[in-house]
Amino acid sequence: MDSFTRHTGVGMPLRRSNVDTDQIIPAVYLKRVTRTGFEDGLFAAWRTDPSFVLNQPAYAQASVLVAGPDFGTGSSREHAVWALQNYGFKVVVAPRFGDIFRGNSAKAGLLAAQVDDKTVSALWDLMDAEPGTEISIDLVERTVSAGSGVDRVEDSFDIDDYTRWRLLEGLDDIAITLSHGADVDAFERTRPSYMPITTV
């Protein structure tokens, strides 16, 4: 997993609340056998509407999604996170996240930054006024910022210390466990000889 310290990218406003994982990626897209390629199912139902924000040229390079409260509720599918990442999103900013989605994001390296309702509204207004506006996320300082002058939006976001540390270090669960490899080696040496192996 790549480490995450700061990111600046085009923001995309998703003016909806309660975006559940079925809306992020419908079940029919889950039949794939890889961890890549899920971007084609991202928000599939909404994308058939040409006016949907993801279809606007201004947002073609978007990497920071700004959504309403309760983003990522519903089924536990990790594919929802993969779909966002495969599409190119690095950060989701929202006032509240579904618990499992937040956990899955942390595991996969997608930053879920929790901010106030007011901040989300301000970011939405900013992006609507000027589509293509970039948003900066600083995980070291825990801040999100965009715009300049009187329109500047700047706020701190919430993220738990453990998740922040993992993202900063670029550690997934497996990397963390592999860092304890010596413990695993030592444990394996104590396993009794009668324990079975699957090969013949």
Next chain:
Amino acid sequence: MGRTLAEKVWDEHVVRSADGEPDLLYIDLHLVHEVTSPQAFDGLRLAGRPVRRPELTLATEDHNIPTTDLDKPIADLVSRTQVETLRRNCEEFGVNLYPMGDLDQGIVHVVGPQLGLTQPGMTVVCGDSHTSTHGAFGSVAFGIGTSEVEHVLATQTLQQKRPRTMAVNVVGDLPEGSTAKDLVLALITQETTGGGQGYVVEYRGDAIRALSMEARMTICNMSIEWGAKAGLIAPDQTTYDYLEGRPHAPEGADWDAAVAHWDSLVTDDDAVFDREIVLDASTLTPFVTWGTNPGQGAPLSANVPDPASFEDDNERVAAERALEYMGLTAGTPLRDIAVDTVFVGSCTNGRIEDLRVAASLIEGRHVAESTRMLVVPGSVRVRLQAEQEGLDVIFKEAGAEWRGAGCSMCLGMNPDQLTPGERSASTSNRNFEGRQGKGGRTHLVSPQVAVATGVLGHLASPADLPATANA
């Protein structure tokens, strides 16, 4: 203070523990199948990681496997892709695979025990919730998600929070004519589908000790249906007798050393469970489900319940919804419910003992005119054993279909499915809406009730069957 069986097994597998962190738990056996593994292997590939211990990993094909036309390619494209991907992944990562057509192919939870790979005191995981089956041997066995599958493949460990423990104390003896399936269905109805949440459950008592390994597996299999993380039963002579001589069981001095250790795997007298519950086995009669979750069950002698009789609001609403989906009217005697299809199989009741019981009951009888009956062995070896004993002939003469091995109609990922509105009596473990096919209606039953139902065409127990000429 003493420790429970689950705590002993857990402690023996902790590689590392630190305050505020989950335990790092060593995994002795990792079972893999085609549905939940592809992204895990792909994740390894993306990160350039190998499988740490391929020789502690075993893969088989089960969920998607057709049970007819086994010599032809799998017709469904998604199923075929999943199966072919598993084959490629196992080849690339050096994992032992028993594919379709192999003697050791079958439902992953039937294959592990039958090979003697599942042994007391082990940690067993699989990307499948019914991994709890393996707890019947006194191991801590539980289902995991796909990213955990990847974690185990890469590290042979899992980060796990230590679970709480619960005892299910079964008092009294199971009466003649009642089975392990009836026991576990009654338990789930008593405790509801969430009653075991967060616990590793130990099934205890003389009624449990009296059960065969197959019957113990039936009970542990359904632990997940009342929310438990895992279910287990202390090993004893029954366990050892089942294991001894199986292909992967220890031999000679290793066997003696293993048994010496296994003998210590009991809950200490002064151990304290986080919770204890009691189930009276002596009053149990054949039990069936009437609703759309495994906790909506009743004795076969009862009537379809009136939703108004449930005090809890959620349960009342759930019952109303279930009756509507199931096409049932409150007050109807359960025995009057006509059944279109009978399914004998799955990791709950697809082992040789289940097929023997079913065959002995159906011998000299015939499946009802209006009913079809599918018998699907849990593994190729179960199928061959049954054929050697002539059970297939008995089933076929009785008008039942004799199939190849796999999950089949347990979840309808292969062509064996119910059609909308079709009603089944099924020896499997889940009666969720659409589980056996879109719009299908499932009643969970024991193999005995399944056969009696198949013969009479409505929910019935063996006691309802007229005597046969040879009985």
